[in-house]
Amino acid sequence: MAVYTEVSLDEASTFLTSLKLGNLQTLEGCSGGIENTNYFVTTDQAPYVLTLFERLSAEQLPFYLRLMKHLAFHGIPVPDPAANRDGDVLHSLNGKPAAVVNRLKGKSELAPGVDHCRQVGAMLARMHLAGRDFSMQQPNLRALPWWNETVPVVLPHLEPAQAQLLQAELAYQNHVASQSAYTALPRGAIHADLFRDNVMFDTVDGVPTLSGFFDFYFAGTDAWLFDLAVCLNDWCIDLPTGAADLERSAAFVDAYASVRPLTPQERELLPAMLRAGALRFWISRLWDWHLPREASMLQAHDPTHFERVLRQRVAYPLTLQQLHNADALPA
Numbered sequence: 001m002a003v004y005t006e007v008s009l010d011e012a013s014t015f016l017t018s019l020k021l022g023n024l025q026t027l028e029g030c031s032g033g034i035e036n037t038n039y040f041v042t043t044d045q046a047p048y049v050l051t052l053f054e055r056l057s058a059e060q061l062p063f064y065l066r067l068m069k070h071l072a073f074h075g076i077p078v079p080d081p082a083a084n085r086d087g088d089v090l091h092s093l094n095g096k097p098a099a100v101v102n103r104l105k106g107k108s109e110l111a112p113g114v115d116h117c118r119q120v121g122a123m124l125a126r127m128h129l130a131g132r133d134f135s136m137q138q139p140n141l142r143a144l145p146w147w148n149e150t151v152p153v154v155l156p157h158l159e160p161a162q163a164q165l166l167q168a169e170l171a172y173q174n175h176v177a178s179q180s181a182y183t184a185l186p187r188g189a190i191h192a193d194l195f196r197d198n199v200m201f202d203t204v205d206g207v208p209t210l211s212g213f214f215d216f217y218f219a220g221t222d223a224w225l226f227d228l229a230v231c232l233n234d235w236c237i238d239l240p241t242g243a244a245d246l247e248r249s250a251a252f253v254d255a256y257a258s259v260r261p262l263t264p265q266e267r268e269l270l271p272a273m274l275r276a277g278a279l280r281f282w283i284s285r286l287w288d289w290h291l292p293r294e295a296s297m298l299q300a301h302d303p304t305h306f307e308r309v310l311r312q313r314v315a316y317p318l319t320l321q322q323l324h325n326a327d328a329l330p331a
């Protein structure tokens with residue numbers, strides 16, 4: 001259930017009219033999602049999603065909403081936040097920060113194939129390029145400084161072998177971040193959480209067709225390669241084992257690079273960033289699992305999944321060369 005703050009028909013109707021989004025026809029609480037209150041609404045103009053932000057503050061939200069607006073303006077299929085007559089995209093409803101975006105068509109593909117990966121890879125690169133002239137900056141709030149802060153907090157909850165891996169990987173990532181190749185990585189606005197459940201596909205003429213990226217609430221300014229690595233760690237692995245799926249990985253990376261070729265430093269650091277992406281989500285899942293926030297509505301995800309992904313990435317580093325030689329990694 002993801003309606004934490006009730007909105008009545010009258011309240012929604014007045015709100016949508018004030019944004020000139022038409023006359024309310026339907027209002028339906030959305031059962032998916034765990035962070036925010038989401039309603040699917042339809043007016044005589046279009047279907048929308050009304051979100052009341054339960055956790056993020058009014059200070060953080062403008063970056064996410066403005067980024068979505070910027071990307072939508074540049075033709076990237078992302079929810080486009082509705083502005084009021086003053087151009088504001090962050091509103092307030094029933095005491096909560098609120099936004100209204102267009103509803104993307106389709107549904108998430110939780111068992112993606114090669115073609116899904118190809119589409120997401122190409123669109124990810126287009127999104128990175130479209131973000132180049134986005135004027136706002138906000139650091140990735142779940143990057144290295146947060147890992148350094150959070151690892152000591154979760155360590156006491158781990159088995160010795162897990163603690164050893166976590167500390168060793170954090171030391172390795174601190175070392176990587178001090179290298180000139182890392183500093184030279186191209187950067188910009190990244191989604192930072194573009195998992196399978198944050199992408200929609202619609203069926204067009206019988207063909208699954210990417211219809212949008214959403215849930216930009218971990219977005220920030222960081223290395224584009226990190227975003228690519230986060231995606232590869234979700235879209236292109238075998239979920240039960242965490243092992244890389246070479247065919248999907250190659251399709252994803254090739255599609256990405258066909259839009260934005262990777263720099264020599266990105267090619268060099270792909271294995272390290274795949275480890276960084278696994279570490280980031282292992283830490284956040286450990287944190288949510290062992291230290292649930294008071295009155296938290298979050299359902300913690302299984303941290304051991306990303307421990308497995310990290311172990312795979314350490315044991316079998318995935319280089320671009322290997323991606324094009326499918327025999328190089330064990331099945």
Ligand SMILES: Nc1ncnc2c1ncn2[C@@H]1O[C@H](COP(=O)(O)OP(=O)(O)O)[C@@H](O)[C@H]1O
Nearest residue numbers: 030032033034035036049079102103104214215
């Ligand atoms: N713009 C959108 N278009 C279509 N569906 C959406 C949109 N935004 C959210 N949803 C739906 O609402 C669900 C919850 O959204 P999400 O952003 O993941 O919520 P939370 O941040 O609370 O986890 C998604 O799984 C998706 O089905």
Ligand SMILES: N[C@@H](CCOP(=O)(O)O)C(=O)O
Nearest residue numbers: 034035193195215281285301
């Ligand atoms: N993708 C992350 C969790 C982020 O939660 P979301 O529901 O806001 O996408 C993970 O799998 O750990």
